Amino acid sequence: MTNPTAAMIVIGDEILSGRTRDSNAHHLAGRLAIQGIDLREVRFIGDDRRTIVATVQDLSAQRDHVFTSGGIGPTHDDITADCVAEAMGAGIDVRDDARAILQAYYDAREIEMNAARLRMARIPDGAALIDNPVSAAPGFSIGNVHVMAGVPRIFEAMLDGLLRQIEGGRQVVSRSFLLDRGEGDIADVLRQLATDHSAVSIGSYPAWTGAGYQVAVVLRGAEAGDLDAVAAELRAAFPEARE
Structure with missing residues (x-):
């Protein structure tokens, strides 16, 4: 639906x-x-x-x-x-x-x-x-x-x-990962993940901590299983990613 x-x-x-x-x-x-x-x-x-x-x-x-x-x-x-x-x-x-x-x-x-x-x-x-x-x-x-x-x-x-009077649909679920890297270091991997997993929206949100760059990678989708698959590949590419 x-x-x-x-x-x-x-x-x-x-x-x-x-x-x-x-x-x-x-x-x-x-x-x-x-x-x-x-x-x-x-x-x-x-x-x-x-x-x-x-x-x-x-x-x-x-x-x-x-x-x-x-x-x-x-x-x-x-x-x-x-x-x-x-x-x-x-x-x-x-x-x-x-x-x-x-x-x-x-x-x-x-x-x-x-x-x-x-x-x-x-x-x-x-x-x-x-x-x-x-x-x-x-x-x-x-x-x-x-x-x-x-x-x-x-x-x-x-x-x-x-x-309370409006019918909705399926709630979007999300998972977030934090990496101590800049977006340029992870862009190619995220691009491939987005290509391979079209049912999952993948966003990256950079920040400067004072000690270096960080980026939050946020996965959003309707099915938890789809997010689990992307999360597994993300962790394989970046073992240091913390949720």
Whole structure:
């Protein structure tokens, strides 16, 4: 069985300007790997309507799932919901179920439901809500696009609930080996291993320790037996490799 594929869109001028450090892409990648969904790309874009619409349309057509983070708050530059609705050809307005969720949350805290906060109840027609157990304002799924908040704690909580509703595939397994060599010393061996074992992804990640070069060789695949075969050949070529 082929695993479902996914892409992520991280939305926000604050990310591109360096004012805010993104952690949601890293978190999503790890969770999707466990779920058996192959994350194929991540795009970072600003709060620009035309860019958001075009990016959503492009990735939605290519991947089984598209996950977005950012731009669904109460301020003027939170335009993700409107852009996703446009990209998917749907209308958008305040929806009663989303309004009720927000109203209950603010009433319990004696906070006024003003026009800015009500913007977070605007949901595209036909979308399913994504629960937000942290701050109530829901995300939504429309077609194969899943729209979530940018604040990491909220994004992670929303993702927890969403992934329980999405079917995954086979989990990728991995093994890592560390060698006290430079990449140039091992490149030919890794190239041959990659040619001989197409079911295994082989990556090399160099580092400088201060005393010399090190390289981590990471094997990834769906079958543990395939990784065992590559690992045996790697150890035969480099007996000092440590796992």
